[in-house]
Amino acid sequence: APESPLSSAEESVKSQQEEQMCRASIQEPSETSESQPGTPLPLPLPGHSGLSIQEMVAMSPELDTYAITKKVKEVLTDNNLGQRLFGESILGLTQGSVSDLLARPKPWHKLSLKGREPFVRMQLWLNDPRNVEKLMDMKRMEKKAYMKRRHSSIGESHSLETALSGSDLTQGASPQNLSQQHQQQPQQQQPQLKKPRVVLAPEEKEALKRAYQQKPYPSPKTIEELASQLNLKTSTVINWFHNYRSRIRRELFIEEIQAAAGEGGSPSTRPGKSGGEGDNSCDGTESDSTAEGRPSGTEERKGLLESPSLSHRDEEGEAEFPSASGSSRPRGGIIDSLFGIPESISAATTAATPPCRNPKDSSLRKKKAANLNNIIHRLEKAANRDEPHEWEF
């Protein structure tokens, strides 16, 4: 019986003393020795031989991130468990991050070691027969603590409660400021001067998206222009481009996942989404845009359903140069094929998790456009030219 690769081997838990590492705050960059980097979770996983998560991530075979998130979402909703609780106690991530991860998991092979960690944790959690039970217990404890708090301290703050089960994996909460941002007024309110959080107006986003289509990698000069035209801080524009590129890229990955692994499993739950995200705008440079139609005629042979096999190999995407060497790449992924295990969500509760499919391959156009942009950008950089645009293809 091929149980999932990350099955756990029940053991007593030996949670080391929890060490609060206040990262981000002070201290010098280089610290002596390498006290294990990471392992913020006080209770990452129950049993398992004393491996650290990092070690497990490194040894982990390829996991089906899509199937994992699908299963996790199912288990959480079925048991009325929230992302916050799950994220904070199981993954060591905040609610927003969990939401994002569950909604748009990147394919395993596109993840960095760090990025794989949450998925390994999720798989481990799914393998734990008492995962739900444990989480529910925590939920109860939280509630209890909450009740106690508001009861005993009706009028004030304070009260350092919690510390439930000796595990308080909170990690964030780092003051982190000191960014001497001289503003108009040296000092204003004394209590706190939290930055209001910029919220871009729809028109501003539109303008930025338009700019992105023109130049996904605007030069500092262009960024300045955009910033002044839109009346935004330069850093905001820079951040926007970073984020937008990153998110566009991720969408392409997602479609890659969905496009791969075809097979009609008659999934009751369909990934749904995709299709036309809110913004109709973006999309690969020039031409085309929504409307799939394709009245036949020029139908470039695209993937069109292939290997009935499981894993979603390939990845043909990858921005890649024409590279001088004609042989290009061996394309095989020696590394990731070490563990041929297809992976499966053995699952602790309820089984059967047929990955769904969505025959509709929307962008592929976008992917190519993105790669092109990427290539162009790199070529430009290599050529040391500025403001090249006008490449026209």
Place this chain on the structure above:
DNA sequence: TTGGAGTCAATAGG
């Protein structure tokens, strides 16, 4: 420095 990957955390809707 620049860009990418991961996240955080504020905030908008339910």
Place this chain on the structure above:
DNA sequence: CCTATTGACTCCAA
């Protein structure tokens, strides 16, 4: 309460 979105930040590699 809960979840989704998203500007900003940290870390890291080239």
